[in-house]
Amino acid sequence: MLARFKELARDIQDKARGSIKKTHEEPAPKVVPLRRPAPERSFCDPNGKRPCITVCAPGEGCGCGCEELRQALEEALERSGLEIAVGKAKTGCPGSCAMGPFVGFPQKGFFYVNVDPRDAGLIVEETLRRGKLLFPYLSVNPARSYRQDILYDRTTGMLAAIDEQVCMVEVAKYFLDFEEGLSCGKCVPCRLGIKRMHESLGRIVEGAGTMEDLEQIKVLAHTMIYAAHCQFAMASSRPVLSAVSFFEDEFLAHIQEQQCPAGVCEALVEIQRKKAFRERMAVPKKKKKGK
Ligand code: SF4
Numbered sequence: 001m002l003a004r005f006k007e008l009a010r011d012i013q014d015k016a017r018g019s020i021k022k023t024h025e026e027p028a029p030k031v032v033p034l035r036r037p038a039p040e041r042s043f044c045d046p047n048g049k050r051p052c053i054t055v056c057a058p059g060e061g062c063g064c065g066c067e068e069l070r071q072a073l074e075e076a077l078e079r080s081g082l083e084i085a086v087g088k089a090k091t092g093c094p095g096s097c098a099m100g101p102f103v104g105f106p107q108k109g110f111f112y113v114n115v116d117p118r119d120a121g122l123i124v125e126e127t128l129r130r131g132k133l134l135f136p137y138l139s140v141n142p143a144r145s146y147r148q149d150i151l152y153d154r155t156t157g158m159l160a161a162i163d164e165q166v167c168m169v170e171v172a173k174y175f176l177d178f179e180e181g182l183s184c185g186k187c188v189p190c191r192l193g194i195k196r197m198h199e200s201l202g203r204i205v206e207g208a209g210t211m212e213d214l215e216q217i218k219v220l221a222h223t224m225i226y227a228a229h230c231q232f233a234m235a236s237s238r239p240v241l242s243a244v245s246f247f248e249d250e251f252l253a254h255i256q257e258q259q260c261p262a263g264v265c266e267a268l269v270e271i272q273r274k275k276a277f278r279e280r281m282a283v284p285k286k287k288k289k290g291k
């Protein structure tokens, strides 16, 4: 009996060894040739709809050296041989934002702030050529990064857009879309102010805004800053006030000409499209010669 058990145990061991051996003997898997490395992709498309790089362009009163930076970037780009133009970031800055000069990358959606013009070459070589971020300059503060294409400074009210293709009326509405419904309702300027401003902005982006709407927005924003009980009202009305103060021309274009200069407000784009179509149709057709 014992001999039979030993024989069985030996059989089992042999089988196990055999299976291991078999697995070792399995044919080697086919060598799949490595895929060719992807061709190097440039950081941005020089012919894209949006510029690769922009620099802030504040009005008078700003001494942050944005012109110096723009020039340094243009020179560095020329030296590098990259055919990239330096665009303009829409900038509403009273000259005290302490973020300037800043650089925007519209195709990627981020900003470099407090840029030293002496680093223009570094930005061109490292970021534009090699696609690397320069972290010491990167704007990462969530308090000012409401949206990838906007820079906003709560302390000074500075409001900037990454390029010309951002509509500042839509940006003002965006801030209120955020805040609407969050007022606790204790004080009237905040409870009704946000609601009324939001309605006015809604009419303006739809092409139904009037000069009274613009006036109402200004009055309400000021009232909310000075007459409300807590910081919420001020925080929510300040960006709207910055938008109407620094970019009033865009509000006027929306109201008086039913035009969105950035081409963002769909209703206005549609109005303009129909208007152009009607004008084309109204042009009398030329009579054929000989008739
Ligand atoms: S200002 Fe402050 S207290 Fe007054 S309604 Fe707004 S959130 Fe409430």
Ligand code: FES
Residues within 6 Å of the ligand: 056, 058, 062, 063, 064, 065, 066, 091, 093, 094, 095, 096, 097, 098, 099, 100, 101, 102, 158
């Ligand atoms: S200080 Fe120049 S952009 Fe703000």
